[in-house]
Amino acid sequence: MITEWILDTLIRALAVGTPLLWAALGEIYAERSGVINLGVEGMMILGAFFAFAVAHTSGNPALGLLVAGVVGGASALLHAFLSVTLRANQYVSGLALAMFGLGLAGVLGRGWEGIPLLNTLPEISGLTYLGVVLAVVLWFVLYHTRLGLVIRSTGEAPAAADALGVNVARVRYLAVVFGGILAGIAGGFFSVAYRPSWTEGMTGGTGWIAIAIVIFAGWDPLRAVWGALLFGALYYLSFRLQTWIAPEALRMLPFAFTIVALAATSRRRRGEGAPEALGLPYASGEK
Amino acid sequence: MLSLRGITKTFPGVLANDHVTLEVRSGEVHALLGENGAGKTTLMSILYGIHQPDAGEIRLRGRRVHIRSPRDAIGLGIGMVPQHFLLIRRHTVAENIALGLPGERFVRPARRIEPRVRELGARYGLAVDPRAAIWQLSPSEQQRVEILKALIRGAQALILDEPTSVLTPQEVRGLFDVLRRMKQEGHAVIFISHKLDEVTEIADRVTVLRRGRVVATLPIAETDKRSLARLMVGRDVEFQVRKAPRTPDGDALVADNLVVLSDRGLPALRGISFSVRRGEILGIAGIAGNGQRELVEVITGLRPARSGRVRLLDHEVTNLSARALHEAGVAHIPEDRMLMGIVPAMSVAENLVLKQYRYPPFSRGPVIDRQAIAQFARRMIAEYEIVTPGSDVPARLLSGGNIQKLILSRELSGRPEVIVASHPTAGLDVSATEQIHTVLLQRRQRGAAILLVSEDLDEILALADRIGVLFSGEIVGIVSGAEADRERLGLMMTGQRV
Structure with a gap:
C-alpha cells in the first residue's frame, strides 16, 4: 500500500517534473547569458493554448508541441527586444510578459474550454526522457564548449566579453529565445499530455516554480533535474493530500517551499551564485 | 612601427585630443605622461578602436589602418591592459584567455590553451596557474592574465593604462622585468602613467600630454623628473609638501x-x-x-x-x-x-x-x-x-x-x-x-x-x-x-x- 503510494507519487512527480525541467533548462540558459525572464508562466500558457489548438485541429499532438515551441520563442523575442535592444528593466518586462501571456491565452482560449483532445501524448513520454538527455547535453555545452564559455562570459562580465569580440546582444537574444522555445514546449506538455484539454490558467503557476528551480539548482542544468523532480513531487502532493489537509493550504505548498529554498540558497559560496551581470542591461562603451 | 598623426577628438564641450602625434618604435617602452584629463586615455581608446578620431590617421608599419573596434585592434596586433581589468572573476585563467580566441576548437577550448599559457608565462616571467579562478588571484596576478590575454592574441604593441596603480613596489619591479623582456622580444610597449619615478625608470622615450596637446616627446636620457613635472603641469611643482613638526596630544x-x-x-x-x-x-x-x-x-x-x-x-x-x-x-x-x-x-x-x-x-x-x-x-x-x-x-x-x-x-x-x-x-x-x-x-x-x-x-x-x-x-x-x-x-x- 505505502510502496504503491510512494511509487505513484514518484511517477506523478516525473510527470509534472517534465514541464518544470524543460522550462527551468530554458530559463537557465537565458539567465546564464545575463537576462532574467520572469515571463516563463506567460510563455508556458501561450504554449499550452497553441499546442492544444493545433493538436485538436490537426490531430497531431507532436505538431502541437512544435508550434508551442515557436510561440514560446516568439514571445521571448519580445522580451529580448525590450530588455536587450531597448535596455528596459528586465524584471518589469518579464512580469509584463507573464501577465500578457496569461491574458492573451485567456482571450484566445474562449470557446476551446471543455473540448476533449482525442490524440494525446502519454504523461511519461519521450519528453520526460528527452528532458533528462537535454539537461546532460546543455550541461556539457555550458561548461565544456566554446559556446558555453561565450554564454557564461556574457552573463558574468559582458564588458570583458565585448572587449574580446563577443557580440553580447546576439548571444543574449539567442539564449532568451532558446529559453522561450523550451518554455513554450513545457506549456504544451500540459495541454496535450498532462491534462489533455484547455482550461484558462492551466499551467497553474508552474512557470514561477521553474524560476525557483533555476535558483535552487544554482544555474546548473544537471542539478535542475533534481530540482524539477522535487518540485514535481511537491506539486503533485498538493493535490494528493487534499483528503486530509485544506486544499487552499496545500496549494501554497510548492510556493512556500520555493520561499524556503530561496532562503536556504541565498547564502552561497562564491562560484555558485547568480551570474554577476544578471538583470543588468549592457551597452558597449559605457561604464 | 606605430604612428598616430594629427589625432583630434572632441567630446561635447571638450577638446580631448588636439592634433596629437605619437610615434612608437619596436623594442621600446614609450611612456605617455600627463595629468588626469590630459587626453591619455582618449588617445589610447582611439588606438584600441573604442573611439573614432574626428581627424588624423593611424599608421602601422607604414601602412594606414582603420581601427573601428577592439576586435580590429587585436587583429592588427595591438593589445591593451586596461586600468580596471576586464576579467570574468568566476572563470579560470585559461577560460578568460580562451574566450573569443579565433580558431579554438569547440569542445573544451580552455583546456587546450593551458600549455600555451604556461609557455608564454615562462618566456616573459608571467607565471600564473591557468586553472586558478580569477577571484582567487591577487591584482598583480590578474594583471599578468590581462597581459597574457594580449600576448596570446599576438599583440606586437601593448598598451598598459596606469599599470602600477594596483601593485606593491616589489610587484612594480616584477612588472618592469616583464616589460624589459617584451622589449627584447621586439614588442612596443606604451606605458601610461602620471608617476614620474616610474616613467624615468622604465621608459626609453616619453611623450608628455597637457590639455589634449603634445607638449614634448623626449628620450628619457635627456630629461629628468623636475623638467617632466614642469612639462606635465605647466609650472614648477613642489614634490614634498612641507610638513611642520608637531607633537601629538592625547x-x-x-x-x-x-x-x-x-x-x-x-x-x-x-x-x-x-x-x-x-x-x-x-x-x-x-x-x-x-x-x-x-x-x-x-x-x-x-x-x-x-x-x-x-x-x-x-x-x-x-x-x-x-x-x-x-x-x-x-x-x-x-x-x-x-x-x-x-x-x-x-x-x-x-x-x-x-x-x-x-x-x-x-x-x-x-x-x-x-x-x-x-x-x-x-x-x-x-x-x-x-x-x-x-x-x-x-x-x-x-x-x-x-x-x-x-x-x-x-x-x-x-x-x-x-x-x-x-x-x-x-x-x-x-x-x-x-x-x-x-x-x-x-x-x-x-x-x-x-x-x-x-x-x-x-x-x-x-x-x-x-x-x-x-x-x-x-x-x-x-x-x-x-x-x-x-x-x-x-x-x-x-x-x-x-
Missing part, C-alpha cells in the same frame, strides 16, 4: 580588537587595535581589499562591528549611527566621491549642507532657509577655492578635484576631532592633490586626529606620522613615518612582518 580615536565582517559575511577585520592621537596622521597602507573599506565604514558608522570597541575622546562610540558619529566629531571623506560623497544631481549648495541642513541657521523647524544655505555655500566656495559656475549648479558637473574640495569643505566645516580620509586624492591631478594635502596638514596642525587610508604609498609617506599596514584584515605592523621606506612597507603589504 588619544582621540582608539580601536580595540575590532572584528568586522565583509559584505559576504567573512571576517574582513580580524581583531585590529590602534589609536590616533590629536595632531597626528595615522596612515593605513595596504593593497585594496585587505579590510580598508570595512575599517573606514566601521569607524564612520556605516558597518557594524561584530566585536571589539571604538572610543572617541574617551567616549564609547562602537556601533553608533553615522549621524551620531558625525555629531560626535567624526568627519568622513569617502573613497567613492560620486557614490558616497555627494548627491550628484543636487546643487553644490545643497551638497555643502548635507550634514548640517537640520540645524540653525540652515533650517528653522521643518523649514529650510535657502538664503542661509546659499550664503554658507558662497563662503565655502571661496575658502576652499572650489571652481564652479555657481552654487546652484548640480554637483556632478564639477571636476573630480572640485568635488573632492566640496566634500572636504563640508566635512571639515564642523571642526571635527577625527577625520577619516579614504583615498582622498585618488584620480586627482597634481594641483588638486597638493591642495588637499595642504588642507589635511593644516587640520593636523590644529589638533585633529586623521586616519588616512590610501593605496598611494607616496601619499602615505608624505603625510603620515605613523603608518599601519593592513593585510588580510590584520595590522601587520605600525611604523613611524620617519623610519618607513617603500621597500619595507611593500614587504609588509604582502603580509610579511619586518
Whole structure:
C-alpha cells in the first residue's frame, strides 16, 4: 500500500517534473547569458493554448508541441527586444510578459474550454526522457564548449566579453529565445499530455516554480533535474493530500517551499551564485 | 612601427585630443605622461578602436589602418591592459584567455590553451596557474592574465593604462622585468602613467600630454623628473609638501580588537587595535581589499562591528549611527566621491549642507532657509577655492578635484576631532592633490586626529606620522613615518612582518 503510494507519487512527480525541467533548462540558459525572464508562466500558457489548438485541429499532438515551441520563442523575442535592444528593466518586462501571456491565452482560449483532445501524448513520454538527455547535453555545452564559455562570459562580465569580440546582444537574444522555445514546449506538455484539454490558467503557476528551480539548482542544468523532480513531487502532493489537509493550504505548498529554498540558497559560496551581470542591461562603451 | 598623426577628438564641450602625434618604435617602452584629463586615455581608446578620431590617421608599419573596434585592434596586433581589468572573476585563467580566441576548437577550448599559457608565462616571467579562478588571484596576478590575454592574441604593441596603480613596489619591479623582456622580444610597449619615478625608470622615450596637446616627446636620457613635472603641469611643482613638526596630544580615536565582517559575511577585520592621537596622521597602507573599506565604514558608522570597541575622546562610540558619529566629531571623506560623497544631481549648495541642513541657521523647524544655505555655500566656495559656475549648479558637473574640495569643505566645516580620509586624492591631478594635502596638514596642525587610508604609498609617506599596514584584515605592523621606506612597507603589504 505505502510502496504503491510512494511509487505513484514518484511517477506523478516525473510527470509534472517534465514541464518544470524543460522550462527551468530554458530559463537557465537565458539567465546564464545575463537576462532574467520572469515571463516563463506567460510563455508556458501561450504554449499550452497553441499546442492544444493545433493538436485538436490537426490531430497531431507532436505538431502541437512544435508550434508551442515557436510561440514560446516568439514571445521571448519580445522580451529580448525590450530588455536587450531597448535596455528596459528586465524584471518589469518579464512580469509584463507573464501577465500578457496569461491574458492573451485567456482571450484566445474562449470557446476551446471543455473540448476533449482525442490524440494525446502519454504523461511519461519521450519528453520526460528527452528532458533528462537535454539537461546532460546543455550541461556539457555550458561548461565544456566554446559556446558555453561565450554564454557564461556574457552573463558574468559582458564588458570583458565585448572587449574580446563577443557580440553580447546576439548571444543574449539567442539564449532568451532558446529559453522561450523550451518554455513554450513545457506549456504544451500540459495541454496535450498532462491534462489533455484547455482550461484558462492551466499551467497553474508552474512557470514561477521553474524560476525557483533555476535558483535552487544554482544555474546548473544537471542539478535542475533534481530540482524539477522535487518540485514535481511537491506539486503533485498538493493535490494528493487534499483528503486530509485544506486544499487552499496545500496549494501554497510548492510556493512556500520555493520561499524556503530561496532562503536556504541565498547564502552561497562564491562560484555558485547568480551570474554577476544578471538583470543588468549592457551597452558597449559605457561604464 | 606605430604612428598616430594629427589625432583630434572632441567630446561635447571638450577638446580631448588636439592634433596629437605619437610615434612608437619596436623594442621600446614609450611612456605617455600627463595629468588626469590630459587626453591619455582618449588617445589610447582611439588606438584600441573604442573611439573614432574626428581627424588624423593611424599608421602601422607604414601602412594606414582603420581601427573601428577592439576586435580590429587585436587583429592588427595591438593589445591593451586596461586600468580596471576586464576579467570574468568566476572563470579560470585559461577560460578568460580562451574566450573569443579565433580558431579554438569547440569542445573544451580552455583546456587546450593551458600549455600555451604556461609557455608564454615562462618566456616573459608571467607565471600564473591557468586553472586558478580569477577571484582567487591577487591584482598583480590578474594583471599578468590581462597581459597574457594580449600576448596570446599576438599583440606586437601593448598598451598598459596606469599599470602600477594596483601593485606593491616589489610587484612594480616584477612588472618592469616583464616589460624589459617584451622589449627584447621586439614588442612596443606604451606605458601610461602620471608617476614620474616610474616613467624615468622604465621608459626609453616619453611623450608628455597637457590639455589634449603634445607638449614634448623626449628620450628619457635627456630629461629628468623636475623638467617632466614642469612639462606635465605647466609650472614648477613642489614634490614634498612641507610638513611642520608637531607633537601629538592625547588619544582621540582608539580601536580595540575590532572584528568586522565583509559584505559576504567573512571576517574582513580580524581583531585590529590602534589609536590616533590629536595632531597626528595615522596612515593605513595596504593593497585594496585587505579590510580598508570595512575599517573606514566601521569607524564612520556605516558597518557594524561584530566585536571589539571604538572610543572617541574617551567616549564609547562602537556601533553608533553615522549621524551620531558625525555629531560626535567624526568627519568622513569617502573613497567613492560620486557614490558616497555627494548627491550628484543636487546643487553644490545643497551638497555643502548635507550634514548640517537640520540645524540653525540652515533650517528653522521643518523649514529650510535657502538664503542661509546659499550664503554658507558662497563662503565655502571661496575658502576652499572650489571652481564652479555657481552654487546652484548640480554637483556632478564639477571636476573630480572640485568635488573632492566640496566634500572636504563640508566635512571639515564642523571642526571635527577625527577625520577619516579614504583615498582622498585618488584620480586627482597634481594641483588638486597638493591642495588637499595642504588642507589635511593644516587640520593636523590644529589638533585633529586623521586616519588616512590610501593605496598611494607616496601619499602615505608624505603625510603620515605613523603608518599601519593592513593585510588580510590584520595590522601587520605600525611604523613611524620617519623610519618607513617603500621597500619595507611593500614587504609588509604582502603580509610579511619586518
